[in-house]
Amino acid sequence: MSDFALIMALPNESKGLFEAEGIEVHYSGIGKVNAAFKAFEIIQKTGCKTLINLGSAGSSYFDAHSLVEVSEFVQRDMDVSPLGFEVGVTPMDDEYPAGIQLESFFEYLPKGICGTGDSFETGLPKVPCNLVDMEGYAIAKVCKKLGVRFVSVKYITDGANDTAHLDWEENLLLGARKLLSLYQTVKI
Template sequence: MKKITLKKSEFQRPLFVFAMKEEAVNLFDDYQLIFTGLGKINASYELTKAIAKYAPDIIINLGTAGSTLFNRGEVVCCNQFVQRDMDVSALGFEKFKTPFAKEESILKYGLELDELNLGTCGTGDSFETEHRNTEYNVVDMEAYALAAIAQREQIPFLCLKYISDGADDNAVDDWNEGVKKAAKALKSSLGLD
């Protein structure tokens, strides 16, 4: 498999992580990659297996996401993550924080690419079509779980999201169109084209 260079650091065993094959098409076939399926459980399970099998020296999560802040077609570098569906505030816990967990409510773990806007990714097990939350500005279904595992395993993590939709009532139609353009834009953002 091919190595990559990011921010003047060379990585010999990069692992590219996508939720679905449609997000990668065949543009990343020269690299070690996995497809996790949708949601935090699938992402956690598949990444844990891949770490044991491939011993990556960097994990690169690429995929599509919604946003009400960033423009459709833009690639955003996410370096902060929240579990948007973790809310035990009725019992006195901070919103997005897993009760009794060591992690803060906002997980700050991820490399930055200077030329890309930074985003805070809200991960949850639902396709969001009515985004009104101000604590995060990118919406997906896997990144928080991937970032948390990378942090616990002390593996560098890079998360790039192609904004495919506005996380609104047009999200489904917009995503179906946007996913077709995602792989090329993500690969170009990494300087791999």
């Protein structure tokens, strides 16, 4: 059993730097379903007490190239508003109907609310959040349900705007370097 396990969405986000340092990275693939399945699998396989998610995010609020620790995850694509529910609220989910709060791990990093959705966001989300990703909420929910601490830090690659797809790819290597440096401060 290990105290910590590391999950990232794609090898593009680590650029092989973590593996070069002998750090095991579990890759989930893109989207909430893939992320939930992989998080469950990692927790079952490793018995970790803390699952750390490092990756990229877009934000029109935080500066590009900054690291932001997520303090809460919301679902930016959960929309059952035609049935009278607020956007972001999962109907009949008494335990976690909307946001999932996380404890602070890196006290010195700025904190943000991350909107997770199965789309590459290039505009303003329908739910209040100041950064966006495609996996975090699902991982957070699995961790909460299984009693595993979840820590998530995002490198801001783009402004979640019409050039986001170009900026994301261009900034991944610098992001991988910053995330690796941060991860190496974790006492494992």
